[in-house]
Amino acid sequence: MTNSSEQDFDSEPISDNTERPESVPSSGAGAGVTGIGIGAIAQEIGLTKDTLRVWERRYGFPQPMRSSGGERLYPQEQVTKLRLVKRLLDAGHRPSKVLAQPVDILQHLAESSGVGQDAPDAELDHLISLLRTSAFDEFRFFLLKRATRDGLERFVLDVAAPLSARVGNAWAAGTLQVYHEHLFSEAIQSTLRALIRPLADAVRARSGRPRVLLTTLSGEGHGLGILMAEAMFTLAECDCIQLGLQTPLHDIVDAVAAHHIDIVALSFTAVLPAQSIANGLGDLRNLLPPHVRIWVGGSSPALRRKLNDGVHNIAGLNPIDDTVAEWRQSAML
């Protein structure tokens, strides 16, 4: 676990105003210097610009080059190491222990602590190889067959969730490309929606409660987690309203009022910096009536830290059923 003092330290504001972030170029600006600007790196890796500057000053890494205008430019090999560093931090390693290490030591550390390692599963390996060889019809066919055979809950827990992690690991290792990820997401989404739909209609016809609104906040472009959560909420007989990705806060508030929502469920991967998540959740909590619960889930390490009052983290998909049962009990009091 990353401890809280480390976190405070990472987000320490720095009075380093040598850059004009908006004008940082995304490739080399002069004198043959090439690299990626600090804003682009921070966004891609899920760190703040301040964190990158603090690391540079305190740990000596990253060590960007400078454009002719004095702006930081990060060469590709530093970007690759930063990605690995971020994944190790997400897994609970501390900046002071990883930043100064060379890449090969970090790779060993990742292997020994299971970061990026897939549990053995021949059928999931087969699905990944279908994606890799662009056999998309076969890929969709196997998903549908498995979903039909196993049912919604087992498909979510045994296929969709672990396959997402595998696809992410394969992308990070460079063995799947971004378009594979898009095709994968599309196939999982259409399979899940086809399975959820008839049950969701039946739950609505019975006026199922609680009514759960599902979405992600701005900057969180990953939608499979919240869709899997929708499947589990529907199986727990909740009436779900899925708003899709990146809903502005005032639209969430309007939808809550219009649909008499009891619970807002949000999903976070590690792409959004912890501070953005805390700010977004704090603002949303202030905007929503107190009786509307905010439940969050997903792999973001920010959710393992202390959350804003009135925000509840559900650790995974399995506990959804019990958490909903507790809500029903408290609603009956």
Ligand code: B12
């Ligand atoms: C598919 C995918 C994409 C697709 C998304 C398409 C879509 N419409 O969703 C595309 C190609 C667009 C994409 C883009 C990017 N991606 Co991407 N992506 C993925 C992948 C493979 C799955 C995404 C996903 O939805 N995950 C979310 C769910 C499935 O996983 P989870 O967070 O672990 O949550 C689990 C539970 O906690 C629970 N859960 C989730 N939400 C909730 C909510 C509630 C209420 C509850 C109860 C439970 C719950 O369900 C999950 C079941 O296991 C992941 C790999 C992974 N391991 O997740 C990478 C991953 C998330 N992506 C990553 C990255 C880096 C990116 C990009 C920055 C790449 C880039 N250079 O542009 C962008 C950022 C986009 C953005 N602004 O958000 C990294 C993030 C790493 C990090 N430390 O930041 C990952 C982890 C890949 C990796 N191994 O490095 N990505």
